[in-house]
Amino acid sequence: MHFLIRFILQKFLYLLLLLLTVAVLTFVLVSLSPVDTVNAYVGSDVIRLGSEQRELIIQRWGLDKPLIMRFFLWLGQLLQGNLGTSMTYNQPVSDVIAERFQASLWLMALAWLGSGILGVALGVLAGAKETSLLDQAIRLYAYTLSSAPTFWIALLLLITFSATLKVTPMCCATPPGVLLKDVTFWQRLYHLLLPALALSVIGVANIALQTREKLIQVLNSNYVLFAYAQGETTTGVILHHGLRNIALPALTLQFASLSELFGGTVLVEKVFGYPGLGSATLQAGLRNDVPLLVGIVLFSAIFVFIGNTLADLSYQVIDPRIRIGGTRA
Template sequence: MVHGRLGGTGLARRVTIRVLRFVTLLVGVSVLAFVLILNSPVDPIQAYVGADVNLTDEQLERLRAYWGLDRSPIEQYLAWARAILQGNLGTSTLYRAPVAEIIAERFWASFALMGVAWVLSGLFGYALGVVAAFRRGRPADRLVTGYSYLLSSTPAFWLGIVLLMIFAVWLAWFPVGLAGPHGVPADEVTFAQRLHHFVLPAATLSLIGVANIAMHTRERMTDVLHSDYVIFARARGERGPALFWNHGLRNSIVPAITLQFAYFAELFGGSVLAETVFSYPGLGSTLTAAALGSDVPLLLGIVLISSAFVFAGNLVADLVNAGIDPRVRSRL
């Protein structure tokens, strides 16, 4: 009974620490983003009314008072933070709509893109890493290693442009961009049409993500293949698939899964560039549009949501790692 109470207390303490970390992260990110935007050359009022509109000083002061920009930076931040705690992320000056609605609408498009890219890059990266380790020093290993080094140094936007030129412009196999045919209402776009527009952005993110997991798995699997228990297994006659399933998989899959979940931050950054190249209507392209259009409320809202997304990815990585490997549970 005492052990159960202690176990419950330990679990509550770990959950509390995680929640405090999450709150601290959001506060720190919100303060940093707010300070950076406050000290940037962006004029929210001019961005709202448009560059071609000439206003008198009196009209500008009225607008500044209406949006609360005449108050001190601390008062502005506290007012913004209070509104966020009430579920109000503000109104987008670019889209003239609530920020929460825009993020909710664009989030699922980005989530689908990043989810497919995450799964494909993990599966193919792990498979290529295993092949390279079992064929270390041979042509297959050199091919995987060269591919990984090349892709790891390739910017996502550059790869997206190359795929766009080859498969959309030259071969005309896929559309140039967007999430559906131009001019067709969203509710009339078929699944096949969405999938046709989805292939190139997903391929861009998947190809970029393969490199890290492939090289990490290659090194980890090489260590496993040179371990004493694998040498003993080979002496007993185990080879190829049997050796992998009995010894290689369980000793290399945990680090690969952990690394893949930790890839969330890079995945979101690559998504911003890929969505911009393909004009894909997700959070990434919306973030770029908000930055170029000086849409401060939308920019801050997406920054907070993306920070929460990355934190959730790291948290899931820890939980999955603990579920697979009991040795790390006490460190959570």
């Protein structure tokens, strides 16, 4: 039990150091951006902006203060549980993140599950049929899509299924005129299918290739050759020996892909006009919204960190020989 407590304390310390580093770097880099914050805040009405109005905006958002002072003022608010106010949405940053993440969570969850299940399935098929036409086709698919940009895949899917075949919506998370809180489960799923497919298609590649290589190693091992000699079939070998051995690296890759998934969400939501956390991140970057952008970066760091920690904890379930914080004597 003390190993688990030490593991949790170490992880918590790492998280604090990670968040501090991410906060400092993000705040400084965004604050030093060449984008004029006032012009980005006002938008197209900047040509009608007078000097007095500009000064009022600068004072309103504390842009007249030195960078170090602004950072420590923001840090003081953060220690009190306040992420600040978004310049883009004129709302508390925590409210913007909570509202937008509810929409993005459905998208990321569906894409994450889809890429994991399909990746493992394709990897098992390719590994079990090594050098066959099926194996070559799966590897071609994986190598091609692993190097394809996410937004390009999203645009192709949008053109094919929405513009040409007209079987999926062109954009948004809800039908026109319907609030997000009022949509039914099937309406939400209908609007999620294409964006989730665009996100999961590329994530499949790494998991499929890794699963294939691991399964081939298992099938060529001595204990599997002995199992074949005892009359075991290939299906039996995969079920009784293969899945347990490929589960751990597949799970590791799956949780590690959360960061890529979060980054891909930004591009996919932009292409499909999906009102999630990804589109809010893009708006915060374009408008130089420091509080919102730093808040989203901190949230994404926690999100990815939790995913990696869950992967570490789940190792014990898959492989009891692994012990957190130490090894057996």
